Amino acid sequence: MGDIIFKARNIVETAKDITWTAHDGDTQLSAKGFMRKNGEAGEQLLRGAPPARAVTTKKVKKIIVNTPLAEGLDAGGGKRPGLQYGVAYEFEAVEFDGDVQPDDHATIKWGYKYQNEDGVADFDFNATGKKIWINISTLAVCGCDLTVYAYFSGRTAEAERTEWVHYRFRWFSLKDVTNEINNRVVANNPKLGAILIDQSNTPLCGMAIVFYLFAKTNPQAYSKASFDLHRKGEAEFGTFKLKPKDPVIYEMDPAAAKYPKLGGTPMPKIDWIDMVTLRNQENTFLNYTGEAGQEISGINYPDMVAPLLKNFLQFNDVKDSTNIGMNPTADSKQYLLEEIDAQHKAGYNIAMLIDADMLKDSPSYFAAADNPFSWRFHWIIYEGNYSVNIQNNTCSFSFWCWGNPVKLLTIKQKSFDTNIYGYIKAK
Structure with missing residues (x-):
């Protein structure tokens, strides 16, 4: 030169x-x-x-997130701002070594890392530059801390920023959900187990008997599906995918006035997540989203329940023997109770469709012109112990529903005859 x-x-x-x-x-x-x-x-x-x-900088010192974060609960149950699945966030490198802007922002590289029950995921983004848009599109990162890196040459020696990624049901405490799930899979305890599944003040008795049978017959699969639903908003059992049609249910807050309560007690959190997800998935012309007061839109008819026993719970032998036109009649249906008991002894799970008046030992009579929505359809699980007292004209059997222990019901034969709409058997 x-x-x-x-x-x-x-x-x-x-x-x-x-x-x-x-x-x-x-x-x-x-x-x-x-x-x-x-x-x-x-x-x-x-x-x-x-x-x-001037000497060109070779280190990124600080990253910020320009997109507003959402409030929710963290793993400990405390309120915390965080990222949400399905939302894109702009991250920006804003400070550099020596407080000098680099000559070429395109040389800034980006990477990320998170850890869940499957281990550590550690990747680089394809994009480079001073700013980068990160779309939270991986379900595996929900319920985890996501660490984002910006660097020229040394990822761990330069800038990083860690943000919490919310559970899909971000207002439902993991601690509460964990306790409820664990209590529902305890075997051989008359106060714990599947009996705790509770529809509360909702019309979800059909969904309740589905999850009761799920937790009772396959507790490990029930547990995994319930945890997955809380964290990722969807779950799989065999070939069946549990996923709501309407994402609005992810925004429910159990502290809200619209959250279902019975006698002032809020519905158990995991039961709301499980049942509302499944019922919302089955929505047709009415949109049930799990709010208190949604009685008609949440009804569970036999043509909804029977396919779920087959397709979701994967029972091979399912037969629907319900008939909502069976009542009102006072004809003796003792034969039906004998048939139900025989099927139960043969190893079938029996879901009975009744009018709730049966549980109060009260006969029911409806005129043909009555509004069918006023009929108090209710699903219960038959649990055996059938007997009949001809002298008193009563019958007895054990059943489960509504988060209670299995009970022995003794009622007048007429209370059974006028309140039964048949049954679904499955095994």
Whole structure:
């Protein structure tokens, strides 16, 4: 390279539009604005002494998130802002080593890391630059801390930012959900187990008997599906996928006034998640979203329950023997109770469709013109112990429903005859 020559117009104490040219070489440097050398007083630029250039930074020092975060509960149950599944967030590298902006932002690389029950996921993004949009589109990261890196060459030696990624049901405490699930899979305890599944003040008795049988016959699968629903908002059992049609149910807050309660006691959290997810998935022309007071839109008819026993719970032998036109009649249906008991002894799970008046030992009579929505359809699980007292004209059998222990029901035969709409058997 040849000599360096400094050129400027009207060289005085300060000069504009300075250029440095290398003769017999390929280097040309330029600067716009005022150039000063050796202090504020300045002096003419001398041949062979160009000012030193700034050193380009090679480290990112700080990352921020420009997109607002959402409130929710963290793993400990405390309120915490965090990222949500399905939302894109803009991350930006804002501070650099020496407080100097890099010459080329395109050289900033990005990566991320999180850890769940399956281990550590650690990847680089394909995109580069000062800003990057990150779409939370991986269900596996829900309920985890997500660490995002921005760096030039050393990922762990430069900037990182960790943000919580909410559970899909972000207002449902993991501690409460865990306790409820664990209590529902305890075997051989008359106060714990599947009997705790509770529809509360909702019309979800059909969904309740589905999850009762799920927890009773396959507790490990029930537990996994329930945990997955809380964390990821969807779950799989065999070929069946549990996933709501309407994402609005993810926004339910158990502390809200619209959350179902019975006698002032809120519905158990995991039962709401499980039952409302499944019922919302089955929505047709009415949109049930699990709010208190949604009685008609949440009804569970036999043509909904029977397919779930087959397709969801994967019972091979399912037969629907219900008939909602069976009543009102006072004809003896003792034969039906004997049939139910025989099927139960043969190993079938029996879901009985009744009018709730049966549980109060009260006969029911409805005129044909009555509104069918006023019929108090209710699903219960038959649990054996059938007997009949001809002298008193009563019958007895054990049943389960509504989060209670299995009970022995003794009623007048007429209370059974006028309140039974048949049964579904499954095994």
